[in-house]
Amino acid sequence: MSVSRFWRKIPQRYNLIGTQCTSCGRYFFPPRSLCPDCRRSGKIVDHKFNGEGTVVTYTVIRSASDQFEHTTPYVLAIVELDEGPRLTTQVACLPEEAKIGMRVRSVFRRIAADGESGTIHYGTKFVPVE
Amino acid sequence: MRDVAVIGVGCTEFGEHWGTSFRDLFVKAGALALEDAGLSGENLDALYVGNMSAGRFVEQEHIGALIADYAGLATNHVPSTRVEAACASGGLAFRQAVIAVASGMEDIVVAAGVEKMTDVGTGASVDMLASAADREWEGFAGATFPGLYAMIATDYMHRYPLTREQLAQVAVKNHENGAKNPIAQFRNRITVDTVLNSSLVADPLRLFDCSPITDGAAAVVVVPLERAREFTDSPVRVLASAQASDTIALHDRRDISTLDASVAAGKRAFAQAGLTHKDIDMLEVHDCFTIAEICAIEDLGFCKKGEAGRLTEEGVTALGGEIPVNTSGGLKACGHPVGATGIKQIYEIVNQLRGEAAGRQVDAEIGMAHNVGGTGATVVVHILGA
Numbered sequence: 203m204s205v206s207r208f209w210r211k212i213p214q215r216y217n218l219i220g221t222q223c224t225s226c227g228r229y230f231f232p233p234r235s236l237c238p239d240c241r242r243s244g245k246i247v248d249h250k251f252n253g254e255g256t257v258v259t260y261t262v263i264r265s266a267s268d269q270f271e272h273t274t275p276y277v278l279a280i281v282e283l284d285e286g287p288r289l290t291t292q293v294a295c296l297p298e299e300a301k302i303g304m305r306v307r308s309v310f311r312r313i314a315a316d317g318e319s320g321t322i323h324y325g326t327k328f329v330p331v332e
Numbered sequence: 333m334r335d336v337a338v339i340g341v342g343c344t345e346f347g348e349h350w351g352t353s354f355r356d357l358f359v360k361a362g363a364l365a366l367e368d369a370g371l372s373g374e375n376l377d378a379l380y381v382g383n384m385s386a387g388r389f390v391e392q393e394h395i396g397a398l399i400a401d402y403a404g405l406a407t408n409h410v411p412s413t414r415v416e417a418a419c420a421s422g423g424l425a426f427r428q429a430v431i432a433v434a435s436g437m438e439d440i441v442v443a444a445g446v447e448k449m450t451d452v453g454t455g456a457s458v459d460m461l462a463s464a465a466d467r468e469w470e471g472f473a474g475a476t477f478p479g480l481y482a483m484i485a486t487d488y489m490h491r492y493p494l495t496r497e498q499l500a501q502v503a504v505k506n507h508e509n510g511a512k513n514p515i516a517q518f519r520n521r522i523t524v525d526t527v528l529n530s531s532l533v534a535d536p537l538r539l540f541d542c543s544p545i546t547d548g549a550a551a552v553v554v555v556p557l558e559r560a561r562e563f564t565d566s567p568v569r570v571l572a573s574a575q576a577s578d579t580i581a582l583h584d585r586r587d588i589s590t591l592d593a594s595v596a597a598g599k600r601a602f603a604q605a606g607l608t609h610k611d612i613d614m615l616e617v618h619d620c621f622t623i624a625e626i627c628a629i630e631d632l633g634f635c636k637k638g639e640a641g642r643l644t645e646e647g648v649t650a651l652g653g654e655i656p657v658n659t660s661g662g663l664k665a666c667g668h669p670v671g672a673t674g675i676k677q678i679y680e681i682v683n684q685l686r687g688e689a690a691g692r693q694v695d696a697e698i699g700m701a702h703n704v705g706g707t708g709a710t711v712v713v714h715i716l717g718a
Binding site: 203207213215227232252257258260262263264265266267268269270271273276278279280288289290291292294297302323325 | 455458459466467469470473476478486490531532536584696
């Protein structure tokens with residue numbers, strides 16, 4: 203991912219900032235700038251999510267693209283945030299610990315790097331809530 | 333709107349064609365289709381080419397022009413258009429050709445698909461295929477394409493009574509069919525144990541749950557039905573051409589285990605054709621992973637959610653079964669050159685309906701093709717009739 207492409211979404215990737223349509227109240231993460239329900243009549247504002255959610259489904263990635271190969275195996279999940287939206291994320295736990303319905307919370311982590319000398323991509327992962 | 337018919341089909345062998353280039357693959361498939369239709373090529377009105385990612389697989393864009401050129405159509409200035417919808421690019425190219433002919437704008441049109449995947453390493457391929465999903469919010473987190481379908485499988489198996497063995501039987505059945513298909517990448521039979529003993533790719537999916545990386549091309553010729561008899565004694569009619577979209581990311585779907593775009597495209601296709609499920613004699617569905625075939629059979633409405641595993645186990649979807657699924661070997665055994673797959677599905681159905689499928693022939697007059705882009709963000713469904 204190019205530097206500008208990563209950089210422009212740093213608030214969203216680091217701090218779980220998505221959006222909300224104040225016309226209908228629906229939350230979006232990943233952020234959307236157009237509400238699919240209200241379309242042009244929707245008013246979109248930023249929203250910082252509280253970072254807690256539940257694992258909807260998951261897998262353990264054993265074979266990854268070159269960028270992620272050195273971190274395999276890792277748990278990849280779809281997490282439903284308490285405010286409603288769902289996102290795809292890694293869960294920092296052992297493969298055998300992952301389960302559907304598991305409560306998780308967001309943490310700031312290194313995600314990947316563009317080779318030896320490229321940008322290091324930080325972002326959000328989730329960890330099990332004790 | 334005019335009725336449309338397929339009058340010729342061609343397909344390269346699917347596999348790892350180290351000695352054959354992107355353009356040579358395409359030219360071979362195109363020549364086979366034109367030969368089958370009894371055309372020389374100079375009377376073509378247009379060309380639609382499905383291709384997912386030549387830009388990244390062979391660092392070549394402007395595919396429409398390249399193909400027109402090497403197919404010998406550039407000096408006649410035949411319009412040539414590339415169509416892209418990830419793994420559904422082929423099905424979408426066929427649909428564009430059908431729309432062009434049905435509208436009356438064009439008469440003799442080639443729909444083709446081509447992908448040359450083995451010029452890059454496996455890691456690079458995995459990364460490219462992940463771009464069929466949401467690069468910024470799925471790929472960024474480390475989602476691979478098998479990983480996304482694995483999350484469908486986890487959700488599905490949590491909610492419905494699908495066993496790991498039933499899932500494996502999808503691959504076993506498709507290899508059985510592939511063994512009888514002279515263009516298939518894998519013509520070897522496998523057992524449930526082959527699947528269960530293969531390495532884990534993304535739990536619960538193992539290597540033998542996944543379609544392979546493949547080079548290949550396929551092409552078909554479509555004309556108005558009223559002109560079809562000028563070219564062939566056995567035209568195949570296009571009874572329906574439907575397409576549907578859904579969210580690009582799996583996490584935004586209404587239901588992780590249901591491809592709503594398959595449901596929508598299937599319903600639209602049945603409505604267009606004025607047919608019901610019992611009229612369909614065979615299915616070519618998008619089994620990029622074993623779980624995808626299970627979902628496809630259900631989402632197209634051939635059984636209730638949760639039943640396709642049992643039907644597969646009982647042989648209902650096998651060659652001799654009530655509704656044969658993926659007689660070509662599917663993406664799993666025939667191979668999956670992403671842009672070519674949707675056209676290969678049409679190629680297989682036309683061969684079956686004409687009675688030219690040799691060792692894997694089924695008794696069929698009407699067939700359905702189901703081609704998926706990404707994890708279900710685009711679905712294209714066609715119904716063909718003898």
